[in-house]
Amino acid sequence: MRRRAILAGLASTAPIVPGAVAFGLVYGVLARQAGLSLAATVTMSLLVFAGAAQFTAVGMWGQAGGPLIVLTAFIINLRHLLMGASVAPHLRGQPGRWKALLAFGLTDESYALAISRYLAGDGSREFFLGANFGLYAGWNLSTLAGAVLGGLVVDPGRWGIELVFPLTFLGLLVPLLTWPLGTVVALASGVVAVATAAWLPGKANLVLAIVVASGIGAALEGWWARTQ
């Protein structure tokens, strides 16, 4: 039963893994070009496991100081604080080692898959773990391949493979729109994220959008509860 849930989580990542692999390959190539050794390139993927932060770090490598790179990684990943907060009620009562393990693997994609299952009523820590592991394996194996193969890798941007990510989140978002309040929250979040994208770099626009839209949703829901 538990093994089945882990496998179901693993299988849920199959549509996204090609996209993650394409980016892992590019990260591996760029990291080597930026002067990181093969071991350092692979170690970063193994320990950090955060695509956007790793790409940014590699872009800054040699031009910015270490503390600034670390601070940038923190800011880029601040959105995970909100995702952790959102999944926290579902992990209440789980042993600390499960929380620690699941938090290590929490990414945009695995959070999205896991929370969708929790909202549908059949989520579990095992499913979450399987989703984390599928993306972790894809990211690290493709990092290794990119770092070894180097310049042989073609530009994945040609095929528009990066579209897999918004399409995945679209597929997970649409079922939540049956609830009118969900539609309001989604619209508010999308508008704020797009409107502030140009002047809030480092994914800070996502943090602002999520906080504002969830706040609007909570306020409307509270107002609705009081008027009933």
Next chain:
Amino acid sequence: MGTYAVILGMALATYATRALAVFLLSRRLTPGIERFLGHIPAAVFAALVAPPLLAPQGGFAPGLPAVAAIPAAVVAWRTRQVLPTILAGMGSYWLLRWIVG
């Protein structure tokens, strides 16, 4: 800072963002905060959907990906599954690129 010190710093900073709320919010919270947390998933998904489709370079400039997302959204509504949504979106995108040239 040495290479591995930077990597370790990044790892700790990233882990902090992921683990902090998971451990701190382990007790029951006020209804207002619970409501706030309940709206985060839809807000996260929309925030991850909209910018790459509508503002790929930062400014508002919807292009072929935004158009391809329309049939993808219809398929998402009908099937409520990720894989058909991706296939519809990528298929439409490649078709559009072939037509536009």
